[in-house]
Amino acid sequence: xxxxxxxxxxxxxxxxxxxxxxxxxxxxxxxxxxxxxxxxxxxxxxxxxxxxxxxxxxxxxxxxxxxxxxxxxxxxxxxxxxxxxxxxxxxxxxxxxxxxxxxxxxxxxxxxxxxxxxxxxxxxxxxxxxxxxxxxxxxxxxxxxxxxxxxxxxxxxxxxxxxxxxxxxxxxxxxxxxxxxxxxxxxxxxxxxxxxxxxxxxxx
Amino acid sequence: xxxxxxxxxxxxxxxxxxxxxxxxxxxxxxxxxxxxxxxxxxxxxxxxxxxxxxxxxxxxxxxxxxxxxxxxxxxxxxxxxxxxxxxxxxxxxxxxxxxxxxxxxxxxxxxxxxxxxxxxxxxxxxxxxxxxxxxxxxxxxxxxxxxxxxxxxxxxxxxxxxxxxxxxxxxxxxxxxxxxxxxxxxxxxxxxxxxxxxxxxxxxxxxxxxxxxxxxxxxxxxxxxxxxxxxxxxxxxxxxxxxxxxxxxxxxxxxxxxxxxxxxxxxxxxxxxxxxxxxxxxxxxxxxxxxxxxxxxxxxxxxxxxxxxxxxxxxxxxxxxxxxxxxxxxxxxxxxxxxxxxxxxxxxxxxxxxxxxxxxxxxxxxxxxxxxxxxxxxxxxxxxxxxxxxxxxxxxxxxxxxxxxxxxxxxxxxxxxxxxxxxxxxxxxxxxxxxxxxxxxxxxxxxxxxxxxxxxxxxxxxxxxxxxxxxxxxxxxxxxxxxxxxxxxxxxxxxxxxxxxxxxxxxxxxxxxxxxxxxxxxxxxxxxxxxxxxxxxxxxxxxxxxxxxxxxxxxxxxxxxxxxxxxxxxxxxxxxxxxxxxxxxxxxxxxxxxxxxxxxxxxxxxxxxxxxxxxxxxxxxxxxxxxxxxxxxxxxxxxxxxxx
Numbered sequence: 130x131x132x133x134x135x136x137x138x139x140x141x142x143x144x145x146x147x148x149x150x151x152x153x154x155x156x157x158x159x160x161x162x163x164x165x166x167x168x169x170x171x172x173x174x175x176x177x178x179x180x181x182x183x184x185x186x187x188x189x190x191x192x193x194x195x196x197x198x199x200x201x202x203x204x205x206x207x208x209x210x211x212x213x214x215x216x217x218x219x220x221x222x223x224x225x226x227x228x229x230x231x232x233x234x235x236x237x238x239x240x241x242x243x244x245x246x247x248x249x250x251x252x253x254x255x256x257x258x259x260x261x262x263x264x265x266x267x268x269x270x271x272x273x274x275x276x277x278x279x280x281x282x283x284x285x286x287x288x289x290x291x292x293x294x295x296x297x298x299x300x301x302x303x304x305x306x307x308x309x310x311x312x313x314x315x316x317x318x319x320x321x322x323x324x325x326x327x328x329x330x331x332x333x
Numbered sequence: 334x335x336x337x338x339x340x341x342x343x344x345x346x347x348x349x350x351x352x353x354x355x356x357x358x359x360x361x362x363x364x365x366x367x368x369x370x371x372x373x374x375x376x377x378x379x380x381x382x383x384x385x386x387x388x389x390x391x392x393x394x395x396x397x398x399x400x401x402x403x404x405x406x407x408x409x410x411x412x413x414x415x416x417x418x419x420x421x422x423x424x425x426x427x428x429x430x431x432x433x434x435x436x437x438x439x440x441x442x443x444x445x446x447x448x449x450x451x452x453x454x455x456x457x458x459x460x461x462x463x464x465x466x467x468x469x470x471x472x473x474x475x476x477x478x479x480x481x482x483x484x485x486x487x488x489x490x491x492x493x494x495x496x497x498x499x500x501x502x503x504x505x506x507x508x509x510x511x512x513x514x515x516x517x518x519x520x521x522x523x524x525x526x527x528x529x530x531x532x533x534x535x536x537x538x539x540x541x542x543x544x545x546x547x548x549x550x551x552x553x554x555x556x557x558x559x560x561x562x563x564x565x566x567x568x569x570x571x572x573x574x575x576x577x578x579x580x581x582x583x584x585x586x587x588x589x590x591x592x593x594x595x596x597x598x599x600x601x602x603x604x605x606x607x608x609x610x611x612x613x614x615x616x617x618x619x620x621x622x623x624x625x626x627x628x629x630x631x632x633x634x635x636x637x638x639x640x641x642x643x644x645x646x647x648x649x650x651x652x653x654x655x656x657x658x659x660x661x662x663x664x665x666x667x668x669x670x671x672x673x674x675x676x677x678x679x680x681x682x683x684x685x686x687x688x689x690x691x692x693x694x695x696x697x698x699x700x701x702x703x704x705x706x707x708x709x710x711x712x713x714x715x716x717x718x719x720x721x722x723x724x725x726x727x728x729x730x731x732x733x734x735x736x737x738x739x740x741x742x743x744x745x746x747x748x749x750x751x752x753x754x755x756x757x758x759x760x761x762x763x764x765x766x767x768x769x770x771x772x773x774x775x776x777x778x779x780x781x782x783x784x785x786x787x788x789x790x791x792x793x794x795x796x797x798x799x800x801x802x803x804x805x806x807x808x809x810x811x812x813x814x815x816x817x818x819x820x821x822x823x824x825x826x827x828x829x830x831x832x833x834x835x836x837x838x839x840x841x842x843x844x845x846x847x848x849x850x851x852x853x854x855x856x857x858x859x860x861x862x863x864x865x866x867x868x869x870x871x872x873x874x875x876x877x878x879x880x881x882x883x884x885x886x887x888x889x890x891x892x893x894x895x896x897x898x899x900x901x902x903x904x905x906x907x908x909x910x911x912x913x914x915x916x917x918x919x920x921x922x923x924x925x926x927x928x929x930x931x932x933x934x935x936x937x938x939x940x941x942x943x944x945x946x947x948x949x950x951x952x953x954x955x956x957x958x959x960x961x962x963x964x965x966x967x968x969x970x971x972x973x974x975x976x977x
Contacts, residue, residue: 191913191916192916193916203949206950207943207949207950207951207952208949208950208951208952209951209952209953210951210952210953210954211953211954212954247916252815253815253816254813254815254818255812255815255816255818255819258737258818258819260816260819269916281915282915302812310813311757311813312813313756313757314756314757314813314851330915331914331915332914332915332916333912333914
């Protein structure tokens, strides 16, 4: 009787462990995520790039249902951080007040929402002491939202210039300098010459 | 403490009433422990007398022992001598005999070691000895520049408390009780006075912490106080337990009581309090005569006017006669000499107009006139930099390129708000505190940085920086940190600060290794942050908060807006909420980030805050509850009004 109970308990634990591993493994299968959603993601990047060139800003979704958005509106003297409900009228007023392209930003927000993109921003980095920029897009797809997965953000970096990678696809500092580049404390892997990805436990 | 604190007069009144009842046994249970009135006087004296010195130091930057002793002399001696004459006259009238030694004991204030005339002046002797020791201590601390150091003040008190306790314990358990060996000696009672000194230190130098502590924990503290003060009413005075740890508990209870009372910041305007406050004001004179006048008058009245009356009548006459005679003595002698004192030896001349303001919510903060003291200008700093034509490579900083170094310094002077701690570093505390020198002494900053670059070591104020070789090698090599990559001067600045100043977070990370900029090695906890500003930059820091527990604010908006108006205000916040990095529902609840609050106002129910961090100013609307949730510390920094 005791042995039977022991076997049942062990079987239950084994099943639980298998489930946990299975859930974790499914969420790690992300390499094709970019290719599946390429058009949407690229359009977010291009839309952001265009709007950012006019006036710098960043967009962050603050909640899981993607209903609340936080805008960082950068002016010469101050950065304004405001939080709005999506499609709240107050948001358009604020954008116009500070001279931002409200329709373009609204369109961007809609696209981000559909792609479960939680943050988009421009990051500066320095190569040979020269300033370069990249666009940093953090996605929070539901398929990554498993209870046993810590790294739930799928992050894409769009560079303006082709980058260098080692044989394993890790982003390097320079072609000759075989040193792995870190962006925001993360190492990135190649998707194509200008786009890299990583998984992270934080979206920025 | 420019104004008289009515709370302390009320406590003095309580103390003198206790002492009176100690010497009149109408209520045996009360008389048994009423001697604690003297201990209350001790703590009050320690608090007030040291407060005078601390206040003088805060306002003038120095202490004048001569003036202090003269002013104390005017307060103590005239009334004391007059009272002594009363006693001598009474002895003469009663034909009591006494040796000259007793008079000398009174005059030389050694009546706590050998019997004097009055019988109650032993406590005065202790106070006189205390004045000497206190002044010596304070002058020593001043010379060492330790007077503002919390740790020094605390350790000094702990040492004194342990020595006194040790001596009391040894004596009370090894020898039979005698007042002159077990109760009166200065070395057994100094701890009570120094408890008052410690309380005064926090009241003067850490008012926010003082108020926060005594308001937040007032209920348990008061319960402990009541429990502690019940001990002398339960145990006999000769009980070794009472004489040893008991005395420690008693003065600690009084210290707590005074702290809670002061932090409560109650108004005592009601007319009912006036007589109580007045009695407290005359308590010194009452104390001196209470053993002589009260019993004599009460005895005379009950014999002649109320023969056969109850002891309660005697008690009432005794108390009233003591109070009346004390007031008369105070009016006739004490206050006359105090007026002379103030005319001949006025209080120190204040340099700055200081209003000691206790804000609602118990946050005491002195509001300074002219808080922002700019010691050099941006133009001076730029002119100084322009004169440097060709800066050679430094042998001490091999990876710092001179051109980038100079450009970095110029950027910092031209746009001080652009200082950036780098992404994924723990340098935010150092970047935040740089706000002060870059705005108020840019010339001092560039001179220091250039000296450091050229000589490999440099001095800022009283602190000499001689960075470790690892740090010198690292400066200029930090990469992937955003714009910090091309700012070698900032890398140097952050690295040397982290290398120089250590906190408990450095316990496992005392030395720099590549990558340490993102570890506890570079972390700044709240105490360390305030210490750097205070000791390195020479600012007076009023801080409230801690690394783990959020401070209590009665009115957060009022506190912060006052703070912003009167000094440079740093907030120690939980960055997991301010700049959240993930959507986890449970996030670590501790602060990791420093910001400089430059403005705050109300927008409807929300607060709009303007703050500096990450190389720029941000305006943001936040809910009060959110701000309370993220806020773990507030430091208000004002430039000291004198040069140390």
